[in-house]
Amino acid sequence: MKLSFVYILKCSDDSYYTGITSNLTERIFKHNSGKYKKSYTYNRRPVELVYYAEFTNINVAIQTEKQIKKWSRAKKEALINNEFDKLPNLAKKKFMS
Template sequence: MKIYYVYILKCSDKSYYTGITSNLTRRITEHKLGKHADSYTYKRRPIRLEFYAEFTNVDLAIQTEKQIKKWSRAKKEALIKNEFEKLPNLAKKKFNTP
């Protein structure tokens, strides 16, 4: 059974990068070494792995990666800190009242 990983990296500029891979160790090493000069993380090294989740279903892994990429910084940080109870409230849109 093949395992897929969705991961979040924290970059040197404090931004987050979310990705997917079937070999987490190799992919993190590639990010750290700057193997791909056109990648988001290349000029934002050093990077640090903040979170990862394992999947056996590649379609679910891809769906999860796309979902996390759309999340706000606060929501990603709640996930990283295992503060799952905060996720629903962080998903709600905030409206300004006059």
């Protein structure tokens, strides 16, 4: 069974990068070594792995990565900090009355 990983990196400029890979160790190394000069993380090195999840189904992993990329910073930080109870409320939009 081949594993896939969805991961979140904290960049040197304090931003977050979300990605997907089948080899987490190698991928983090590539981010930090600057292998891809046009990548988001190239000018934001060093990066630090702050979250990852394992998946046995690549389609679920891809879906999860796309979902997390749309999340707010606060929601990503709740996930990173294992504050799962906060996730539903952070998903709600606040409307002005």
